[in-house]
Amino acid sequence: MSLQTKITPQDSRSARQDKRKADSRQRLLAAARQLFVERGYHDTRPQDISRLAGVGHGTFYLYFSDKQACFQDFVEQAQEEVDALILARLATCKTHEQRVYGVLEVSMDFVKENPGVLKAAWAGHQLMSRDNPDGTTTPSIVDQWAARWAEVIARGQKAGLIWDDYDPRIIGYAVLMVTSAVSTGDPEVWGDREHFLTNLTRFVLRGLAAPGVGNALKI
Amino acid sequence: MSLQTKITPQDSRSARQDKRKADSRQRLLAAARQLFVERGYHDTRPQDISRLAGVGHGTFYLYFSDKQACFQDFVEQAQEEVDALILARLATCKTHEQRVYGVLEVSMDFVKENPGVLKAAWAGHQLMSRDNPDGTTTPSIVDQWAARWAEVIARGQKAGLIWDDYDPRIIGYAVLMVTSAVSTGDPEVWGDREHFLTNLTRFVLRGLAAPGVGNALKI
Amino acid sequence: MSLQTKITPQDSRSARQDKRKADSRQRLLAAARQLFVERGYHDTRPQDISRLAGVGHGTFYLYFSDKQACFQDFVEQAQEEVDALILARLATCKTHEQRVYGVLEVSMDFVKENPGVLKAAWAGHQLMSRDNPDGTTTPSIVDQWAARWAEVIARGQKAGLIWDDYDPRIIGYAVLMVTSAVSTGDPEVWGDREHFLTNLTRFVLRGLAAPGVGNALKI
Amino acid sequence: MSLQTKITPQDSRSARQDKRKADSRQRLLAAARQLFVERGYHDTRPQDISRLAGVGHGTFYLYFSDKQACFQDFVEQAQEEVDALILARLATCKTHEQRVYGVLEVSMDFVKENPGVLKAAWAGHQLMSRDNPDGTTTPSIVDQWAARWAEVIARGQKAGLIWDDYDPRIIGYAVLMVTSAVSTGDPEVWGDREHFLTNLTRFVLRGLAAPGVGNALKI
DNA sequence: AATGAATGAGACTTCATTCAT
DNA sequence: AATGAATGAAGTCTCATTCAT
Numbered sequence: 001m002s003l004q005t006k007i008t009p010q011d012s013r014s015a016r017q018d019k020r021k022a023d024s025r026q027r028l029l030a031a032a033r034q035l036f037v038e039r040g041y042h043d044t045r046p047q048d049i050s051r052l053a054g055v056g057h058g059t060f061y062l063y064f065s066d067k068q069a070c071f072q073d074f075v076e077q078a079q080e081e082v083d084a085l086i087l088a089r090l091a092t093c094k095t096h097e098q099r100v101y102g103v104l105e106v107s108m109d110f111v112k113e114n115p116g117v118l119k120a121a122w123a124g125h126q127l128m129s130r131d132n133p134d135g136t137t138t139p140s141i142v143d144q145w146a147a148r149w150a151e152v153i154a155r156g157q158k159a160g161l162i163w164d165d166y167d168p169r170i171i172g173y174a175v176l177m178v179t180s181a182v183s184t185g186d187p188e189v190w191g192d193r194e195h196f197l198t199n200l201t202r203f204v205l206r207g208l209a210a211p212g213v214g215n216a217l218k219i
Numbered sequence: 220m221s222l223q224t225k226i227t228p229q230d231s232r233s234a235r236q237d238k239r240k241a242d243s244r245q246r247l248l249a250a251a252r253q254l255f256v257e258r259g260y261h262d263t264r265p266q267d268i269s270r271l272a273g274v275g276h277g278t279f280y281l282y283f284s285d286k287q288a289c290f291q292d293f294v295e296q297a298q299e300e301v302d303a304l305i306l307a308r309l310a311t312c313k314t315h316e317q318r319v320y321g322v323l324e325v326s327m328d329f330v331k332e333n334p335g336v337l338k339a340a341w342a343g344h345q346l347m348s349r350d351n352p353d354g355t356t357t358p359s360i361v362d363q364w365a366a367r368w369a370e371v372i373a374r375g376q377k378a379g380l381i382w383d384d385y386d387p388r389i390i391g392y393a394v395l396m397v398t399s400a401v402s403t404g405d406p407e408v409w410g411d412r413e414h415f416l417t418n419l420t421r422f423v424l425r426g427l428a429a430p431g432v433g434n435a436l437k438i
Numbered sequence: 439m440s441l442q443t444k445i446t447p448q449d450s451r452s453a454r455q456d457k458r459k460a461d462s463r464q465r466l467l468a469a470a471r472q473l474f475v476e477r478g479y480h481d482t483r484p485q486d487i488s489r490l491a492g493v494g495h496g497t498f499y500l501y502f503s504d505k506q507a508c509f510q511d512f513v514e515q516a517q518e519e520v521d522a523l524i525l526a527r528l529a530t531c532k533t534h535e536q537r538v539y540g541v542l543e544v545s546m547d548f549v550k551e552n553p554g555v556l557k558a559a560w561a562g563h564q565l566m567s568r569d570n571p572d573g574t575t576t577p578s579i580v581d582q583w584a585a586r587w588a589e590v591i592a593r594g595q596k597a598g599l600i601w602d603d604y605d606p607r608i609i610g611y612a613v614l615m616v617t618s619a620v621s622t623g624d625p626e627v628w629g630d631r632e633h634f635l636t637n638l639t640r641f642v643l644r645g646l647a648a649p650g651v652g653n654a655l656k657i
Numbered sequence: 658m659s660l661q662t663k664i665t666p667q668d669s670r671s672a673r674q675d676k677r678k679a680d681s682r683q684r685l686l687a688a689a690r691q692l693f694v695e696r697g698y699h700d701t702r703p704q705d706i707s708r709l710a711g712v713g714h715g716t717f718y719l720y721f722s723d724k725q726a727c728f729q730d731f732v733e734q735a736q737e738e739v740d741a742l743i744l745a746r747l748a749t750c751k752t753h754e755q756r757v758y759g760v761l762e763v764s765m766d767f768v769k770e771n772p773g774v775l776k777a778a779w780a781g782h783q784l785m786s787r788d789n790p791d792g793t794t795t796p797s798i799v800d801q802w803a804a805r806w807a808e809v810i811a812r813g814q815k816a817g818l819i820w821d822d823y824d825p826r827i828i829g830y831a832v833l834m835v836t837s838a839v840s841t842g843d844p845e846v847w848g849d850r851e852h853f854l855t856n857l858t859r860f861v862l863r864g865l866a867a868p869g870v871g872n873a874l875k876i
Numbered sequence: 877a878a879t880g881a882a883t884g885a886g887a888c889t890t891c892a893t894t895c896a897t
Numbered sequence: 898a899a900t901g902a903a904t905g906a907a908g909t910c911t912c913a914t915t916c917a918t
Contacts, residue, residue: 056904177396199389207426275879494900608856615834637827645864713883
């Protein structure tokens with residue numbers, strides 16, 4: 001008989017309550033994500049989030065100390081998702097070439113699947129960062145993402161596939177800027193998305209490829 | 220005899236008033252620029268702008284129909300400055316190579332000289348665009364800037380100096396994203412600015428250079 | 439055989455429950471007293487009281503119909519304590535002189551031992567009394583205390599030891615105000631407490647003593 | 658021709674505006690005083706004060722940084738009034754006897770004319786003082802008033818009219834407590850106010866009078 | 877043209893109380 | 898009896914805009 005089957009009434013109750021509690025938090029976060037993305041930080045009221053989540057106004061403040069904290073949590077969630085996706089993809093990559101392609105693809109896929117999330121997270125982060133007068137700048141989703149690119153680039157340099165006169169952190173940031181263009185650019189303006197992605201991917205790969213390896217990364 | 224010396228007393232008065240009026244508007248715009256850049260759109264009140272400009276609170280509304288209009292004017296001003304700089308530079312360029320270099324240099328110089336202006340203009344534009352439900356998306360500073368790059372790239376393609384499988388509009392946007400990294404990146408984080416600029420310039424030029432022209436654009 | 443040992447299991451359970459119930463109530467009251475004294479009525483939330491008492495938030499409302507009722511109970515408790523102390527002391531007094539001294543001493547001792555309780559009870563009572571629009575002003579701890587003084591003073595007058603042109607209720611109230619100064623006065627400001635008490639005691643006794651009896655009440 | 662008659666339009670305008678400004682502040686303070694006295698601090702909303710003053714909700718915050726600041730100003734105003742009254746009276750007093758009587762009379766008159774003001778100021782001050790974590794306890798109206806009594810008592814001691822074994826600060830405080838009883842006591846309970854005042858005055862004077870001077874202070 | 881006092885809709889947040897478990 | 902998540906009315910305060918001077 002496992003210990004699990006011997007749940008006492010209290011455990012059962014608190015377990016159910018915990019579930020309910022986690023539920024509320026999740027519903028709130030989902031609502032927050034939707035609204036922050038749709039309307040932006042300033043045009044989303046805690047009240048709106050609560051209503052969309054189907055809970056009372058006050059419940060919001062049981063899970064977030066204030067509106068900013070809620071936004072931070074939303075950003076963190078997006079951050080973790082992106083990071084997990086990238087790490088998972090990197091784990092399946094054997095060659096450097098695959099890594100570059102992989103992260104590009106994952107980045108663009110995420111941006112495509114979650115239109116506006118990056119934009120919202122980033123725009124909001126700008127607004128927020130000023131309010132951290134203790135000097136502790138919370139690392140933004142962008143910084144973390146850029147760091148992943150830096151890793152990939154550094155490995156590419158060691159393998160002789162990427163120009164070794166690049167500073168990985170800087171170029172990682174530049175590459176991220178380009179990929180994030182996908183999110184920032186107005187979908188309706190760019191027309192054919194495949195066309196758009198192909199262009200950006202080519203530009204990035206050509207900018208990275210060390211002399212003589214251009215063929216290897218050809219797409 | 221210049222036209223200026225022929226003004227009647229009345230004219231003189233109205234001229235002075237015009238000057239004063241233009242003065243107030245200019246002072247307000249300068250103050251707006253400083254504050255929008257320093258604090259962002261939402262944390263800048265018309266009152267703050269007026270105070271910094273040294274005029275009464277109500278005066279603000281003599282020159283701008285509302286806060287948003289003031290912001291639009293700020294963006295437009297920055298836009299015109301950038302555009303004028305780029306056009307002036309392009310006029311002095313004979314070869315394609317010079318053009319690419321030129322716009323890169325001008326872009327980065329502007330961003331260096333006006334830290335935060337692009338960021339502020341852009342971030343604010345995001346917040347604003349939602350409020351245009353009539354479909355008329357005001358072209359942002361970014362769009363216009365990207366258009367200049369598109370021109371340069373298209374000319375480079377005709378000259379055979381830039382990969383001809385690029386869509387100029389898209390790659391123009393991508394290049395802009397990279398150069399704008401200068402403004403977005405935290406100055407203190409990137410350390411040596413020259414190092415930073417060198418890296419970005421190399422990346423852009425290599426990404427653009429058609430096969431076989433790499434040497435020509437070497438830096 | 440005591441009654442306690444004869445309880446059946448059921449009795450035992452309900453007895454334990456009663457004890458536990460009384461326990462919870464007592465713990466809540468103790469917590470309420472501490473917090474009302476430390477923070478005042480408005481800055482003490484039922485939640486805080488419950489947490490300090492170590493019971494659930496909802497439990498509070500099993501024992502008090504609302505926050506005000508809890509406060510009333512706190513005041514009542516303090517009231518009963520004071521009254522019991524004064525009555526006990528009066529019971530041991532034979533002469534009028536002893537009574538005056540006795541009540542003074544008890545009053546000041548209570549105030550010394552329970553710093554802030556009188557102040558809190560009184561301040562809170564002020565806030566509350568407005569909410570009794572039916573005219574039934576709940577007698578405050580102050581009123582009750584003053585009543586004891588009035589008794590003592592009336593007896594002193596009969597014995598010829600206290601000016602007989604005093605209205606006992608009024609002077610009882612005045613004496614109470616002076617003794618309560620001990621609680622109202624900032625401990626750190628007054629310095630030596632003995633010095634403080636001696637001064638007040640002298641003032642009261644001299645104010646009361648009928649002509650010619652000054653010596654009897656000398657301290 | 659006086660300078661006054663030569664008021665320029667600007668002066669005239671700003672003068673009128675200043676008057677209007679001072680007017681609003683005065684109206685707000687008067688409304689605040691009435692409401693704080695009638696309802697107490699916590700049951701008075703800035704909105705209520707504004708409405709009673711006949712100005713908009715936002716105007717309140719043009720004159721007080723927040724609700725607490727408004728309350729502080731109300732207390733200060735009462736404080737200054739009381740102090741001015743006492744000082745004015747003291748200035749007309751030649752003998753010590755007159756001083757004691759004078760301050761007693763002024764105190765009681767003020768309390769009679771401004772029922773509730775002292776109580777409100779004091780009660781509110783209690784609530785507030787906790788919020789001064791920088792250690793700077795704002796001297797309350799009570800402290801200041803007590804200080805005046807201390808002065809009078811010290812002078813009386815020098816003149817041999819008051820027991821010289823009193824600490825003036827302490828007894829000043831005690832006397833104040835008694836006189837403030839007038840404000841704290843429920844008007845309806847005490848009945849005839851003259852009777853009340855006579856009792857308290859006698860008590861105070863007898864408590865103060867040095868041996869042998871009782872006759873001098875007889876009332 | 878210029879001013880700045882005035883406005884009030886609306887934002888964020890708290891907290892006494894309820895109720896399903 | 899005990900719990901603590903949920904509630905929403907109500908409070909404090911801000912700020913873009915107006916208007917009398």
